[in-house]
Amino acid sequence: AQSVTQLDSHVSVSEGTPVLLRCNYSSSYSPSLFWYVQHPNKGLQLLLKYTSAATLVKGINGFEAEFKKSETSFHLTKPSAHMSDAAEYFCVVSVLVNTDKLIFGTGTRLQVFP
Amino acid sequence: DTEVTQTPKHLVMGMTNKKSLKCEQHMGHRAMYWYKQKAKKPPELMFVYSYEKLSINESVPSRFSPECPNSSLLNLHLHALQPEDSALYLCASSQDFPGSSYEQYFGPGTRLTVT
DSSP, rough: OOEESSSSEEEETTSSSOEOOOOOEESSSSSSSEEEOOOTSSOOEEEEOOSSSOOOEGGGGOOOOETTTTTEEEEEESSSGGGGOOEEEEEEEEESSSEEEEEEOOOOOEEEEE | OOEEEEEEEEEOOOOTTTTEEEEESOOOOEEEEEEETTTTOOOEEEEEEETEEEEEEEETTTTTEEEEEEEEEEEEOOOOOHHHHHHEEEEESSSSSOTTTTOOOOOOEEEEEEO
């Protein structure tokens, strides 16, 4: 079965410090992986996606993620947090098995302190 | 233009009312989705339309009735809802379905409150 685990429900950082949001996945097939961000009372915005090309994926707003098959991880990083990064982040896996659906992690809330 | 629009932004309805949520995209996407999102939870898939045909119904109660009038529009008709149906309803679209590599683009959502 396919699944995704976000290891931290809540991450707090100071503005200007690095961000690390952790995600592990489980899949019997080659997955596509996504990170989405959701600001309060807003829809989800795609940050980046991995689809078996380069293992280091660059996204919008300075975020990037590295696909590590040996560790079944897809952690999201940013070198320097900005106040506007405060939001909910979802790691998502998509696997083409019978029905093609997105499987969402439970989310990580990122707080950024001044 | 990678925008999915949803109307209304907010909706308050009684349990005997009939209302509709609307979603529109002009990206030429052939798959459209309805999700329900409760507070502090990830979105839950409700329905998938592919090429204007219903492909997936995630055992959603019949008080929710989806409709896809054309490739750009998706409606969700609501009737006799319960207070526990109060949530953020998100619409999304993707280039095709199935297609695990196709990202989904989400609208801003409709905040529904059932009184």
